[in-house]
Amino acid sequence: MLDWLAEQIILHWDILQYLIPAIPVTVLITICSFSLAMVLGLIIGVMRISSIKLLSNFASIYINVIRGIPLLVQIFFIYFGLGKFLNLDRFTAGVLAVGICYSAYLAEIFRSGINAIARGQHEAAQALGMTRFQTLRHVIIPQSLRIVIPPIANEFIASLKDSSLVSIIGLREITRAGREYYSQYFVDFQTWVMVALIYLIMTLTLSRIVKYLERIYAVEGFGSKTR
Amino acid sequence: MIIKVKDLVCKFGDICALDGISLDVKKGEVVVIIGPSGSGKSTLLRCLNALESFESGEVTIDGTKVVKENKSVHKIRLEVGMVFQQFNLFPHLTVIENIMLAQRIVRKRSAEISRQKGMELLGLVDLSDKIDAYPAQLSGGQKQRVAIARALAMDPMIMLFDEVTSALDPEMVGEVLEVINKLADKGITMLIASHEIGFAREVAHRIIFIEDGKIVEDGPPSVILDNPKQQRTKDFLSKVL
Ligand SMILES: Nc1ncnc2c1ncn2[C@@H]1O[C@H](COP(=O)(O)OP(=O)(O)O)[C@@H](O)[C@H]1O
Numbered sequence: 001m002l003d004w005l006a007e008q009i010i011l012h013w014d015i016l017q018y019l020i021p022a023i024p025v026t027v028l029i030t031i032c033s034f035s036l037a038m039v040l041g042l043i044i045g046v047m048r049i050s051s052i053k054l055l056s057n058f059a060s061i062y063i064n065v066i067r068g069i070p071l072l073v074q075i076f077f078i079y080f081g082l083g084k085f086l087n088l089d090r091f092t093a094g095v096l097a098v099g100i101c102y103s104a105y106l107a108e109i110f111r112s113g114i115n116a117i118a119r120g121q122h123e124a125a126q127a128l129g130m131t132r133f134q135t136l137r138h139v140i141i142p143q144s145l146r147i148v149i150p151p152i153a154n155e156f157i158a159s160l161k162d163s164s165l166v167s168i169i170g171l172r173e174i175t176r177a178g179r180e181y182y183s184q185y186f187v188d189f190q191t192w193v194m195v196a197l198i199y200l201i202m203t204l205t206l207s208r209i210v211k212y213l214e215r216i217y218a219v220e221g222f223g224s225k226t227r
Numbered sequence: 228m229i230i231k232v233k234d235l236v237c238k239f240g241d242i243c244a245l246d247g248i249s250l251d252v253k254k255g256e257v258v259v260i261i262g263p264s265g266s267g268k269s270t271l272l273r274c275l276n277a278l279e280s281f282e283s284g285e286v287t288i289d290g291t292k293v294v295k296e297n298k299s300v301h302k303i304r305l306e307v308g309m310v311f312q313q314f315n316l317f318p319h320l321t322v323i324e325n326i327m328l329a330q331r332i333v334r335k336r337s338a339e340i341s342r343q344k345g346m347e348l349l350g351l352v353d354l355s356d357k358i359d360a361y362p363a364q365l366s367g368g369q370k371q372r373v374a375i376a377r378a379l380a381m382d383p384m385i386m387l388f389d390e391v392t393s394a395l396d397p398e399m400v401g402e403v404l405e406v407i408n409k410l411a412d413k414g415i416t417m418l419i420a421s422h423e424i425g426f427a428r429e430v431a432h433r434i435i436f437i438e439d440g441k442i443v444e445d446g447p448p449s450v451i452l453d454n455p456k457q458q459r460t461k462d463f464l465s466k467v468l
């Protein structure tokens with residue numbers, strides 16, 4: 001019994017040793033693709049509410065097309081499809097695929113965040129002589145950002161989990177490392193328990209951080225809307 | 228004439244909010260607009276700084292025609308400050324930041340000059356101790372005084388006040404009206420939509436009574452409030468007094 005336990009601990013430790021170098025890769029993919037998603041998402045979200053029909057239609061099509069295709073298919077398309085012409089390496093392709101996919105979801109979040117700001121704010125800004133762009137940049141978006149922090153944080157956590165899909169194109173992140181370990185030593189149950197645990201620890205830690213951030217961001221003057 | 232309005236018509240679908248308004252305002256004149264709710268007071272003020280576009284007619288501010296879809300709109304809005312019933316302060320900015328923002332990005336003033344101007348105006352509205360407060364930490368009356376300071380910071384030629392005391396608790400109405408009174412003494416041209424008849428008598432050079440988007444009667448307070456010619460004015464006054 002004790003022997004078995006010792007054996008298991010050594011095995012899990014061994015698996016962990018194997019997986020640890022892949023953790024930074026997962027983190028890097030997530031951070032890079034999510035940064036891309038934030039920038040793209042904000043641009044598309046603002047375009048979506050533009051009064052210029054061409055822009056809002058483009059944004060609307062972008063959002064619907066991207067959200068209507070499974071991420072896995074997008075990864076294949078970008079790595080094998082576009083990658084051929086553009087000569088994309090695995091990392092770039094993976095980051096692009098996850099980034100673009102999440103930008104569509106973030107665009108919708110940004111759009112609803114912008115729409116949640118009362119009309120009076122636009123009017124007050126305009127009455128002070130601000131242009132539409134200045135109004136967005138200095139009055140509306142700073143307020144929207146605080147509204148959208150919780151849903152964006154959820155998307156971030158989701159994108160961390162979805163980054164496991166890029167293992168399919170051979171990027172050696174956590175999931176890929178798990179598969180390699182398995183195919184070398186044929187230990188399945190323990191390997192996937194360890195992989196799952198690593199993801200779980202990361203996502204739970206992130207949720208904690210988000211809760212904390214939400215608390216500090218609940219600065220005075222916020223949450224309670226102007227009457 | 229700093230403001231010229233001619234045959235102004237403004238519609239929302241089938242509703243004719245303004246039905247042929249003509250009105251000239253002299254520099255330095257204080258005009259109070261009274262009338263029942265829904266009569267078009269807000270719409271009239273909003274047409275003056277192109278927050279609302281209109282069907283037909285002409286609005287001229289200091290010689291510049293107001294056209295909503297036009298670059299000149301920003302120039303006109305610089306000359307026309309507006310204060311709203313709902314304050315509309317920027318909740319993510321402190322009091323001083325609220326007052327500095329448009330000075331910085333629209334008037335392109337330096338931070339130092341904007342701040343100085345802000346402090347000066349906060350002195351005028353008696354809120355020097357609240358510079359670093361957020362709007363949510365202020366009472367309604369204080370918020371409205373900040374909103375007035377914010378509009379004044381742009382050095383407008385004309386100030387529009389749209390029922391600025393209607394959302395306030397009664398005990399805070401006085402402090403806001405007092406500020407508007409001070410401005411009247413400084414000779415700023417003002418158009419004030421208000422239900423405060425007593426205040427109108429005190430501050431107005433001229434009172435306009437509108438109903439159903441039309442000017443019913445226009446004259447000095449002594450005439451409009453004490454000896455109105457129109458039956459409709461009499462009826463309205465007997466209800467609000
Ligand atoms: N944005 C709008 N959409 C539709 N109808 C409006 C809008 N704004 C004002 N109205 C209508 O126009 C009329 C005049 O409104 P308003 O100028 O707000 O009156 P007041 O300020 O005197 O109460 C009212 O019948 C009102 O319902």
Ligand SMILES: [Mg+2]
Pocket residue numbers: 265268269270389390
């Ligand atoms: Mg009104």
